[in-house]
Amino acid sequence: MNNPIRKELAESARTFVIKIGTNVLSDEKQALDPSRIAALAEQVNEIRARGKRCVLVSSGSIGAGMRLLGLKERPKDLPHLQAAAATGQAHLIGLYDQAFQKHGYRAAQLLLTANDFRNRSRYLNVRNTLHTLFEYGCVPIINENDTVSVNEIATPFPTAMRSDIELPHSVRQTPTHAGTKFSDNDQLAAMVTNLLDAPLLIILSVIEGLFDGDPRDQNSKLISNVEDWDDNLFNCVGSSRSSGGTGGMHSKLTAIKKAVSVGENVILANGEDNHVLMKILNGENVGTAFLGRGKFMPAWKRWIGFTINPRGSFVVDDGARRAIVEAGKSLLPIGVREIRGVFDVGEVVSIKTADGAEFARGLSNYNSDHAHQLIGQRSEEIRTKTGTLPFLEVIHRDNLVMLD
Structure with missing residues (x-):
């Protein structure tokens, strides 16, 4: 059933930023599921056919690498995590590219670190690359560059930073500071969303959305719309991480809070539904919609107020x-x-x-x-x-x- 609020969110967005969690892409054995990637490609093709641009922020490289390298459990030390990421990333992007080629276009890989958002010239390079890829009709696939991150991959990075356009009154920006690690791809997706004009951030997980209690409790109810952010929403979730990735619902809410604080809209939905993106595009009432607070803030003010430490x-x-x-x-x-x-x-x-x-x-x-x-x-x-x-x-x- 179509919802007027959801219809407006989809129609007003120029770019869909779609964050895809590791568990969404995995089968029951935690291996990458090509059929899920094919289903995503089908939906992305339809979104593009309606005049929208798409960016995917995709997890899954470490899980893919573990399978390819024959690892039975996730490594706990940085070198082996990075080796798994390097091996798995090639496989991951290859599956995306094969899926998109069936529709006549290609996947483009961007591997980023937090310093790419801190440093103004590097930030502008990322933004310009994205816009150029849109010109060529490619679908950018973004992931963190785990192979060069200096902190533990499982260690949270408190607040990633980025630069932006020329700042008023000739105020100059100084060089970067320490730290190159995002806490997870939820945070990366929120920052990628800030790069783009008129975005809609879609976070695909393996649950239906945000519930008012433990989703395993049959008495808990799905929250359809969150019109005004309230930090009490954090009380609805636990602190556990997802089985295959580094994030959990608390991390997702942290990323969502950053996005809505600067006027961006977010939908959290179940990516195991192979038609979920089409339902969102058609304005159907799926998942939980978080509405942006107030007027959409200019990009450089988003950087000042809500991105940089x-x-x-x-x-x-x-x-x-x-x-x-x-x-x-x-x-x-x-x-x-x-x-x-x-x-x-x-x-x-x-x-x-x-x-x-x-x-x-x-x-x-x-x-x-x-x-x-x-x-x-x-x-x-x-x-x-x-x-x-x-x-x-x-x-x-x-x-x-x-x-x-």
Whole structure:
């Protein structure tokens, strides 16, 4: 049965970003199931025929490699995990390519790390590559580059980062920071979604959607739509991981929260249904739909507010907080009471109240050393002492994002 909300989600999306979990692609023996990949290709072909673009964020390389290498259980050390990923990835992309060739086009492989989203030039290269692949009619298949990740593949990476388009007011971005690992492909899929215009993120798992309790309990009910995000949704799920992959429902909700916070829509559904994508395309009421909160946020503001880890913080007084929150003003030096952390020009900095509550983030016009010399002073006082003041604002409003 068609649902007006679901119909609007599908029709308004220009690009479908489809995250496919390991268990969705696996048979009962945890080997890759070519028939499932063929069914996905059939549906992707129909989606493309209706004028949509498709990107697949696909797990499954380690599981495929384990089977090819004759491993009975998932390796626990990094070199053997990476060896399984390297072996399995070739097999995985080969199956996708064979399936898509039947419809007259090819699969294109992109293996990414978190640093590809932190570094501005690398981020732009990824985005430009995706758009060029769309021009050629290819279907991008994205996975994490496990073979070069420096952290344990099973170790969560707290918040991956990325750069974006040219930033206003000539604020420059500094080089990357430590860490190259996503926690899992749910997080990667959310970040890929941020790369694209008018996306719909579809997360395919092996459950019907989000339930209001344990899905194994017959009294639990499927939640059809989540119109307003509430962190209490995390109470609906446990902390266990899926059997074949690295993620679980908690991870999926974390990724979904990031997406809806910047205005993106997400559908969580059962990928074992070989027609699930067609049902979503037709606006049928399958899985759980999470609706984006507020207006869709420009890409560079999504990067500032919800993707990159702040390098420090400005603790401000109540007057500065009111000016930012209620009057839409920039952050001036006089409103800053304390500076924490070490950061450079153009890095993301938190804006907090005296009790430590973070309410905004922005790009600093000054490094931490220079900012220490300015805090609590009026512009006239700073000019008198230093003879110059490159920026009146510590953070300009155009480079500031409210978190609530």
